[in-house]
Amino acid sequence: MIRVLLAEDQAMVRSAIATLLGLEPDIDVVGQACDGPGAVSAARELHPDLCLLDIEMPGGSGLDAAEVLHAELPETKVLVFTVFDRPGHLQRALAAGAGGFIGKNRPVDELAVAIRQVMAGETVMEPALAATALRAAPNPLTAREREILAAAIDGAPIPTIAKRVCLSEKTVRNYLSSAIQKTDCANRFEAAHTAREKGWL
Secondary structure, rough: EEEEEEEOOHHHHHHHHHHHOOOOOOOEEEEEEOHHHHHHHHHHHHHEEEEEEEEOOOOOOOOHHHHHHHHHOOOOOEEEEEEOOOOOHHHHHHHHHOEEEOOOOHHHHHHOOOOOOOOOOOOOOOOOOOOOOHHHHOOOOOOHHHHHHHHHHHOOEEEEEEEEHOHHHHHHHOOOOOOOOHHHOOHHHHHHHHHHOOOOO
């Protein structure tokens, strides 16, 4: 039996996926979470065989959770699923140790097959996205630059961003300046949205 932990922020979608996966004879959804930190906490307690992680969740992304799980629970496999087919997301997922990347538009029976493949040690990804990701430029942003751009994406002023990331305003300005240059943008708002569209955040 494959013990699966499911992280998805939309309760109705999460419940539907858990119910449908539970109909598979060899899959048992042992836990659910609504964000990345919740998934990490549940995984530490439950030690599932595989974590099925959505990427964009308001309380913390699945990619961030995948990085923590890879470091703390390397025996737990990770499969990322999302409605967004951004090459940067695939690059980050694989760098974080994920065993696969599948779109949410796929039928549940294909999701179940992907879970089995990842458990068997295979790498699962959609060919078109994989080809695009291989051609895409690597993420030029550091982890701190990504964090600060994410905090700036709503157009918040520097003092607010500094409070969000617990850094001085001067340090925040320096990181933002670097990120703006790396993304070849005119300002922090444009840089944040460019990075998000490329899947770097």
